[in-house]
Amino acid sequence: MSDIVKITVPDIGVESSKEIQVIETLVSIGDTVKNQQGIIVVESDKASIEIPATMSGKVKFIYIKTGDKIIQGSPILDLEIEDLEIKIQSSKNLIKNEENSDVSLEKTGINLQNNLESKDISSYEKLPLSSPTVRKFARELGVNLNHIKGSAKNNRITINDIREFVKNTLNSKSTASNRNDLLGISILPKIDFEKFGSIEIKPLSTMRKIIGDKLHRNWVNIPHITNNDEADITDLENFRVSINKENEKLGIKITILAFLIKAVSISLKEYPEFNSSLDENNLIFKKYYNIGFAIDIKKGLIVPVINNVDRMGIIDIAKKIKELSEKARNSKISPSELEGGCFSISSLGNIGGTSFTPIINSPEVAILGVSKAQYKPMWNQEKFLPRLMLPLSLSYDHRIIDGALAARFNSNLIKILTDYRRALL
Numbered sequence: 001m002s003d004i005v006k007i008t009v010p011d012i013g014v015e016s017s018k019e020i021q022v023i024e025t026l027v028s029i030g031d032t033v034k035n036q037q038g039i040i041v042v043e044s045d046k047a048s049i050e051i052p053a054t055m056s057g058k059v060k061f062i063y064i065k066t067g068d069k070i071i072q073g074s075p076i077l078d079l080e081i082e083d084l085e086i087k088i089q090s091s092k093n094l095i096k097n098e099e100n101s102d103v104s105l106e107k108t109g110i111n112l113q114n115n116l117e118s119k120d121i122s123s124y125e126k127l128p129l130s131s132p133t134v135r136k137f138a139r140e141l142g143v144n145l146n147h148i149k150g151s152a153k154n155n156r157i158t159i160n161d162i163r164e165f166v167k168n169t170l171n172s173k174s175t176a177s178n179r180n181d182l183l184g185i186s187i188l189p190k191i192d193f194e195k196f197g198s199i200e201i202k203p204l205s206t207m208r209k210i211i212g213d214k215l216h217r218n219w220v221n222i223p224h225i226t227n228n229d230e231a232d233i234t235d236l237e238n239f240r241v242s243i244n245k246e247n248e249k250l251g252i253k254i255t256i257l258a259f260l261i262k263a264v265s266i267s268l269k270e271y272p273e274f275n276s277s278l279d280e281n282n283l284i285f286k287k288y289y290n291i292g293f294a295i296d297i298k299k300g301l302i303v304p305v306i307n308n309v310d311r312m313g314i315i316d317i318a319k320k321i322k323e324l325s326e327k328a329r330n331s332k333i334s335p336s337e338l339e340g341g342c343f344s345i346s347s348l349g350n351i352g353g354t355s356f357t358p359i360i361n362s363p364e365v366a367i368l369g370v371s372k373a374q375y376k377p378m379w380n381q382e383k384f385l386p387r388l389m390l391p392l393s394l395s396y397d398h399r400i401i402d403g404a405l406a407a408r409f410n411s412n413l414i415k416i417l418t419d420y421r422r423a424l425l
């Protein structure tokens with residue numbers, strides 16, 4: 001059995017005879033609404049207030065529309081309540097929630113709304129003064145209006161106030177979680193993991209927090225795209241192994257990373273957009289070639305930089321990788337060895353994986369992820385041959401670099417790695 005219940009304007013703390021304007025209707029006929037779900041937004045001279053439904057049901061009729069002036073007690077809509085049991089249950093819940101309430105079950109029934117309307121204004125969601133368009137814009141960006149002070153008359157919030165707020169929040173030095181809170185971006189709910197089994201809690205180190213904050217900032221602020229490709233490094237690997245044999249007695253070992261760093265510096269010269277940084281209104285092109293490489297250390301992840309790679313030979317690059325890796329792992333690296341990079345390489349090749357999405361190391365605009373090289377059967381127009389294929393994942397800032405340019409950069413890099421004689425051209 002179903003019942004129709006009329007929901008009327010409750011006491012929202014303004015004089016009962018004073019007219020208030022409906023500035024937004026949040027439901028339509030046929031909608032199913034839940035108890036406490038917002039149904040209209042009205043505006044008094046102090047604030048916009050969202051009025052919620054006082055029970056669950058289906059909207060059968062709406063008495064008002066945006067722009068109407070209404071007073072306390074004006075009908076808002078008719079709700080079809082599915083089942084008497086549900087109705088009694090919702091009234092019981094309400095009585096439980098109402099502190100010091102003298103509402104009794106007998107007074108509920110079909111006139112339930114009269115009692116429900118006696119809720120204190122504090123139980124309604126109060127929104128700062130703003131127009132429906134402004135609130136819609138804020139909702140689209142996930143901005144919490146309660147954090148914004150409006151610049152218009154009566155502190156009314158404008159679209160420009162929201163833009164300024166987002167800009168300032170993103171530029172602020174606050175932590176990522178603070179920013180999320182200000183912008184109203186929902187943070188993961190707190191979970192009591194102990195409910196499911198035993199746990200151990202270890203506080204995050206300062207370094208981990210700094211790394212996390214930086215990665216989060218870069219991930220959120222830069223539109224990332226990743227281009228995945230493979231380089232045939234069979235010949236290069238044979239050359240590397242033979243050179244390493246020759247230099248064994250000297251204790252010099254060249255890894256693929258050294259060849260990659262040099263090849264990237266050559267590609268950066270051919271594709272200068274990859275060696276740029278985005279200022280507010282400008283693109284800054286760098287005429288130096290400093291390449292960073294990610295090192296996995298106990299405390300986390302750091303990216304030392306090798307300067308002026310274009311002027312270095314492969315053996316010197318290999319020596320520098322070794323020197324900086326040792327310094328980093330022994331906590332001896334200096335801050336100046338971690339700055340000034342133009343492009344970064346993150347190599348997981350000695351560990352595994354077939355591809356991944358590296359996060360751009362801002363203010364750089366691209367990063368190369370390297371996965372494990374593997375022998376694969378490759379077709380040479382006559383037969384399949386076993387070739388050592390190196391997966392390359394190039395993440396780039398799509399505001400500056402288009403997909404086609406990224407594919408060209410990766411292809412160029414692959415050409416050099418496939419036949420390293422090209423590095424001499």
Ligand code: CAO
Pocket residue numbers: 254255256257258293294295296297301321325346347348349350358370371372373374390
């Ligand atoms: N495919 C197959 N083998 C590879 C390879 C690849 N892509 N890259 C390296 N290898 C091989 C090396 O050639 C070397 O083999 P040999 O002993 O036969 O010469 C072996 O793996 C070990 O290499 P390495 O790790 O000592 O040297 P590297 O120059 O390749 O890398 C460094 C140095 C510092 C980058 C690496 O040790 C490291 O820390 N990698 C992790 C980086 C990281 O965590 N990135 C993720 C960032 S995002 O969270």
